[in-house]
Amino acid sequence: MDQGIAADRAARPVAEPVEEALTARVTLDENASVTGWNAGAERLLGYSAAQIVGRSAAGLLAEPVPVEDLRCIEELPRWHGTVSVRHRDGRRLEIRVLAHHRTPETGTREWFLVSALPGKQPQPADEDLVRRSFAQSPSCAQALYDTGLRARWVNEAMERALGLTQDYLLGLRTGEGVDGPVGELAEQGMLRVLETGEPEYQEHFMRAGGETREHAWSVVLSPLRDRTGHVQGVCLTTHDITEQYWARKRLQLIAEAGQRIGTTLDVMRTAQELADVTIPELADFVSVELLTSLDDLHEPVPEGGSAAGPLLLRRAAHQSVTPGIPEAVVGLGDVDGYPEHSAPVESLRSGRASRHEMTDAAIADWGAGDPARTSRVRELGIHSVMTVPLSARGTTLGVAVFYRYRHPEIFQEDDLVLAEELVARAAVCIDNALRYTRERGTAVMLQRSLLPRRLPEQAAVEVASRYLPAGGHAGVGGDWFDVIPLSGARVALIVGDVVGHGIHASATMGRLRTAVRTLADIDLPPDELLTHLDDLVARLSTEQESEQPADRYPEPASEVGATCLYAVYDPISRRCSLARAGHPRPVVVGPEGTVELVDLPAGPLLGLGGLPFEAAEIDLPEGSLLALYTDGLIEGRDRDIDDGLHRLCQLLTRPAPSLDALCDTVLADLLPARPADDVALLLARTRALDASQVATWEIPADPSAVAQTRKDALAQVEAWGLEDTAFVTELVVSELVTNAIRYGEPPIQLRLIHDSTLICEVSDGSNTAPHLRRARTYDEGGRGLLLVAQLTQRWGTRQSARGKTIWTEQTFEPVPPDLF
Structure with a gap:
């Protein structure tokens, strides 16, 4: 290719239209001294390079420039305007100058001035050049319409976009050349341009003639004015922005997914949010399947599926462009077995996403063992599928499966990349939800185990x-x-x-x-x-605080x-x-x-x-x-x-x-x-205990009072109908009252309480608490309290501001009412 260009350049005549002498080119240093002067400058002003280089450019001006204007120009990167200069023969010339303030490779700042030589007026051939430029421009498709919205001219790019030649389009309105809402919207925009004289921008999504894939088009409708400024027509310019359109849609979908996925810490709801956000922008039907091993939320999450055999997956979510979700052969929450080597299982095993057409062997084998699924694919016309594993923090959680049938295009590689991004985000949210659910379940179980099961x-x-x-x-x-x-x-x-x-x-x-x-x-x-x-x-x-390891970053307080x-x-x-x-x-x-x-x-x-x-x-x-x-x-x-x-x-x-x-x-x-x-x-x-259920005696600090106290206690027990407790009660009262008289201090009190148990309390003014001990063979004391502990259900002591109380409880069989 480079050799061809060189040969073409060699064949050109020397006097070509782009020769340097047709432009006056001058360079000045920062002091306004001329450092460069070409042949075009010589033709413009009559001075040769030898005559002018090294001199100040101020001598070429017909009149001096005010100092204030020069100061304003000094810091500008570029300046343009009309300058009055003197020709060598003394004539005054008004020339248009474009000045670039630049730093060349030498590193010294300079001004580069250019001016086209006068006399280059439009030629008849220029009109033909303009027409060729319009007709053959590859950068955009263009069409010209008159005030009646009839096509007057279309270029080759427009012919390719519509799949029609100019002969078929001339004289037609946009809505006639392009059938459907796109043509009608363009016509409505043209009418507004003719009325307001203002350009209008539109975006449309349509399939070009002869193609199966739909394209995104940017359309600019511009008014065409005559020399008087009146609008005489409309220019329709359109660009194919399909790649930019889909890139923008993908970014919008990813941004939307960031807002809509993971709004809660509920596993099923998070899976449903993933399904909802991908319909209909990415797929026509999607299902989210989770490993059934995740059902036991109190166990660690598994690293993958079983080694062989059908893999059981639970349907966590699904969504469809069709109301009623007719694609689903598995209900929400139901478990389905996926055979070995099926596309979802392969994605789970390998950890890689995949896309297939329904004619692929992996999909055909999957459908062969599932007549219901095969029938649904045939009825709906599903033509392509993607499987993307749900994986987070090195753990596989499940798989998302995407289907298309209403969307005419099969899944492309860009669609697979987008699906992986969305599923990866959802997988992290689902893993967070699983971790939260497991921790919360453990905490609830711990909490309930620590609370009283029964009061x-x-x-x-x-x-x-x-x-x-x-x-x-x-x-x-x-x-x-x-x-x-x-x-x-x-x-x-x-x-x-x-x-x-x-x-x-x-x-x-x-x-x-x-x-x-x-x-x-x-x-x-x-x-x-x-x-x-x-x-x-x-x-x-x-x-x-002390258990915080010294070699770790401190955890939040x-x-x-x-x-x-x-x-x-x-x-x-x-x-x-x-x-x-x-x-x-x-x-x-x-x-x-x-x-x-x-x-x-x-x-x-x-x-x-x-x-x-x-x-x-x-x-x-x-x-x-x-x-x-x-x-x-x-x-x-x-x-x-x-x-x-x-x-x-x-x-x-x-x-x-x-x-x-x-x-x-x-x-x-x-x-x-x-x-x-x-x-x-x-x-x-x-509730309250009736006074008849409580008996109290004040006991003198005299050992002889123990006998009478026993009699009083036995009489009260018999009055309550608790004769079966008489023997133990007599022993308990005798032992506790004797100890209070012998080791305690006045006042001494005995209280019997007839509740669900028979309670015996002996109080005295001492704060010394008794304790059990094992008496030796020949000890005279030390056995009484041990006998009390063995014969009663419970016993204990409590302190009060006035001393202490020793208490015991005895159980008894309820007395049948007919015995009273």
């Missing part, structure tokens, strides 16, 4: 509870509740909330719940119990903290003692229906350390309703906490057939379908 039976209160994990992205939190039977027929009610979400919060909740049960077992008052719990939370926070409300209700005195650590105040509904928030000091959050907690005591008549809850019940994104409290108080006064029904009513009214935070609710309706 213990006790006579002090009737209870009902609800726990609802968060449904949003935050994950499971650390809310908990508990009901702990205490000595003396009392009961402890607890509700707490650990700061944060996830497995860590659930595990911390379990440790705190265990600590509360342990502290409650030694019968600490509410304020003291919270003080011990505060110390524990502070230690947990310190341990977490996740301080251990919690709120808690602890209440103890005594059905004998009908009083309730409460303390709280930064927790919402409990609500009390009286038997007559009055509702109030308990005036209880807030207390600091658990884990702050060094701050005191205060307890309060309130009277709770029999039939009162005590509501304990976490903050997730009363606050939300669209509700203020005060509004939530007000609504909760209203709901608690509503009549309900049971406490369980009331719990359901409260949750249904206050919570959305997917609450943003965990919720724990504990309702307790108080």
Whole structure:
């Protein structure tokens, strides 16, 4: 090719139209001295190069240029205008000059001035040149239309675009030469151009004549004016922008996918978002299949499918351009077996995307074993398919399969690249959803295993509870509740909330719940119990900080903290003692229906350390309703906490057939379908022990009083109809009263409580707690408390401000009513 060009140049005559002498070319340095002068400049001004080079260019000017104008020009990269100069013979010439301010290879700035020699007027041959340029221009297709919108001229590119020669197009309107909406839109644009005289830009998508593939076209409609400025026609210029059009569409689809895919952490919904975003821009039907091994979300994600045999895939999502999705032979959520060597399985095995026509062997073999799928392909006319594996973080999750039948073109390589990009984005989102679902499932399982499966039976209160994990992205939190039977027929009610979400919060909740049960077992008052719990939370926070490896970047801070409300209700005195650590105040509904928030000091959050907690005591008549809850019940994104409290108080006064029904009513009214935070609710309706169920004796500190005390206790047991417990009761009363007289301090008191168990309590003014010990063979004492522990169901001790109380519990068979 280069040799041909050289030969052509050699054959040209010397005096060719582009010879240098037809342009005056001058170079000036920064001081305006002439450094270059060609033959064209000599012909223009009459000076030879020898006469002018080295001289100042100012001497050539017919009149001086103002200094202000020169300063404005100095910094310009280019200047053009008319300059008055003197010819050598003294004539004044007005010439048009184009000046370039440039830096050549020498590195010295200079001005390069050019001016065409006068006298080059248009020639008759120029008209023919213009016509040839219009007709043969390969860069764009053009057509000229008169004011009647009739074609007057078309170039060769337009003939190729329409598949028609000029002979068939002249005299036709656009809508006649191009049938359909594209021609009508072009005509409407031409009419607007004729009316307004303003050009108009359009874009159309149509198939060129003689081609099966549709093209994108940019169309510019420009007015053609005569010398007077009147519009005499319209020029239609069009460019094939198919590649740019599809590139823009792909970028738009990728951008849209980034916004629409992964809006939630739900696996199935994320898969459906992938299917929705690809229809109809990329495919006519798409299905998203996930490995069935992902169904067990508590197991690690597998690295791939089975080694051989049909592969089971679950249909996670599908979408179609046709309403009703007639292409689907597998329902959403159903499992289908894909044979070995089928296109989806091959993509899963290899980890590579592929595209096929329906006549390919891989597709034919796949359809041969699936008559239903083959029939659907034949009915719809599906002509091509793509399979793209869903893979994220080195793990294969499934495969997306794309089909075309309404779109006339088969899938191209660019389509495959686009599908891989979209599926890769979706795979990361699906993997995130799977990881979140597994972690949340583990946290929920842990949380539920740590919460009481069944509330213990006790006579002090009737209870009902609800726990609802968060449904949003935050994950499971650390809310908990508990009901702990205490000595003396009392009961402890607890509700707490650990700061944060996830497995860590659930595990911390379990440790705190265990600590509360342990502290409650030694019968600490509410304020003291919270003080011990505060110390524990502070230690947990310190341990977490110390466990951070020194050779790793520090993880985001996740301080251990919690709120808690602890209440103890005594059905004998009908009083309730409460303390709280930064927790919402409990609500009390009286038997007559009055509702109030308990005036209880807030207390600091658990884990702050060094701050005191205060307890309060309130009277709770029999039939009162005590509501304990976490903050997730009363606050939300669209509700203020005060509004939530007000609504909760209203709901608690509503009549309900049971406490369980009331719990359901409260949750249904206050919570959305997917609450943003965990919720724990504990309702307790108080009961009271009748005075006939309690017997109390003040005992003098005299060993001789033990015998009378035994008689009184036996008489009371027989009055209650509990003769079967008489022997053990006599032994327990004798042993505990004797120890109180011998080792304790006055005042000494014996109390028997007839509840679901027979409770025996002996109190004295000493704070010294007894303990079990094993007596040696010849010891005279040390066996009494051991016998008490062996013969009773439970025993223990609790401290009070006035001393201590030793208590025991005996079980007994309920007395049939007909025996009284």
